[in-house]
Amino acid sequence: MADSQRPAEHILITGATGGIGKAMAEQLVREGANVYVTGRDNEKLKALVDHLDTMRREGQTILPFCFDIGHLTKVKDAMTAISKLPLDTVIFNAGVMFPSPRAVHDDNHPALEDTIKVNVLGHFVMARHLVRDREEREGDRVLPHLRFVVISSTMANHASQYLTRWPREADSFNKFFSRHLFTSDGWLSYMDSKLGSIVMAQHLNEKPNTSAVAIYPGVASTEIFSAMPWVQRKLLSWLPASWRPTMENVDTVANRVIGEAVRSNGIFDGHWICDGTKVIPTNVDTTQKDKFMRFIEHLTDQFM
Numbered sequence: 001m002a003d004s005q006r007p008a009e010h011i012l013i014t015g016a017t018g019g020i021g022k023a024m025a026e027q028l029v030r031e032g033a034n035v036y037v038t039g040r041d042n043e044k045l046k047a048l049v050d051h052l053d054t055m056r057r058e059g060q061t062i063l064p065f066c067f068d069i070g071h072l073t074k075v076k077d078a079m080t081a082i083s084k085l086p087l088d089t090v091i092f093n094a095g096v097m098f099p100s101p102r103a104v105h106d107d108n109h110p111a112l113e114d115t116i117k118v119n120v121l122g123h124f125v126m127a128r129h130l131v132r133d134r135e136e137r138e139g140d141r142v143l144p145h146l147r148f149v150v151i152s153s154t155m156a157n158h159a160s161q162y163l164t165r166w167p168r169e170a171d172s173f174n175k176f177f178s179r180h181l182f183t184s185d186g187w188l189s190y191m192d193s194k195l196g197s198i199v200m201a202q203h204l205n206e207k208p209n210t211s212a213v214a215i216y217p218g219v220a221s222t223e224i225f226s227a228m229p230w231v232q233r234k235l236l237s238w239l240p241a242s243w244r245p246t247m248e249n250v251d252t253v254a255n256r257v258i259g260e261a262v263r264s265n266g267i268f269d270g271h272w273i274c275d276g277t278k279v280i281p282t283n284v285d286t287t288q289k290d291k292f293m294r295f296i297e298h299l300t301d302q303f304m
């Protein structure tokens with residue numbers, strides 16, 4: 001089918017107010033998709049929608065949803081409206097590495113570690129709502145296909161040591177993943193969260209009429225690096241040049257995700273796409289994966 005004849009797609013992107021998410025939103029709007037964007041900052045979200053509106057063609061829909069993905073009760077509230085959208089594709093892009101204090105907006109925030117909350121749990125709460133609400137709404141009718149694209153990282157390749165030792169109870173998370181400037185815990189929680197997101201993609205891929213893929217986007221100099229403590233920055237600068245990733249333009253990185261994960265229909269089989277290659281993650285076995293998914297289901301059950 002020619003592009004002009006293809007029905008417009010409905011694509012939701014989390015964390016679209018900056019970096020790779022924003023670049024993907026721009027490209028998808030230019031391609032004619034209906035694009036739904038999420039962010040935690042109302043002003044940034046409004047500026048984004050105004051900007052995307054300038055590229056919009058007649059009949060194309062652009063809608064914003066403002067909520068903090070790390071605030072799981074707020075995620076649950078936002079899903080009431082998001083679940084009603086006619087979505088074809090959901091891109092789980094929002095992410096933090098060494099989260100800044102503003103990732104937590106109020107004192108009543110549940111005591112989970114921010115990286116894990118934003119990168120895995122908040123997205124999993126969204127996915128569970130979408131899958132469940134769709135099943136309830138469609139009843140006995142054949143479910144329309146829904147695909148998830150999960151933005152992961154090569155850092156996932158270094159994880160797994162802690163993945164199945166995550167504490168079962170929310171209030172133990174801060175201690176387990178606490179951010180200490182002089183240790184590597186900040187990296188560990190990022191690595192774990194990104195391996196967790198691959199496992200989440202594999203899990204979602206097993207749902208009826210749902211497919212999912214996790215992808216390594218490549219490296220672009222975005223805001224995600226801005227909260228990195230100076231100690232970690234220094235450590236990175238000492239890495240041999242051959243170990244340092246090649247920096248790319250954010251549009252190139254966004255285009256890669258869209259090309260390899262959103263446009264390539266054939267590859268939605270729960271795999272992990274890294275550097276253009278489809279692989280099964282080797283650092284997590286089936287038992288680990290099942291145990292991990294039981295943990296995150298148990299945790300997110302509290303927000304369903």
Ligand SMILES: NC(=O)c1ccc[n+]([C@@H]2O[C@H](COP(=O)([O-])OP(=O)(O)OC[C@H]3O[C@@H](n4cnc5c(N)ncnc54)[C@H](OP(=O)(O)O)[C@@H]3O)[C@@H](O)[C@H]2O)c1
Pocket residue numbers: 014015016017018019020021038039040041044067068069070071092093094095096103118151152153154216217218219220221222223224225
């Ligand atoms: N850049 C890279 O080299 C690289 C490499 C590998 C993987 N990744 C992954 O790519 C994804 C996008 O990262 P990026 O580089 O584009 O980073 P970025 O420029 O920092 O963008 C992250 C986006 O997520 C949003 N976000 C952060 N915390 C949030 C929260 N609690 N609730 C809602 N939205 C939140 C941010 O919103 P605000 O504008 O409000 O901060 C922003 O829109 C992340 O998952 C990251 O781990 C990036």
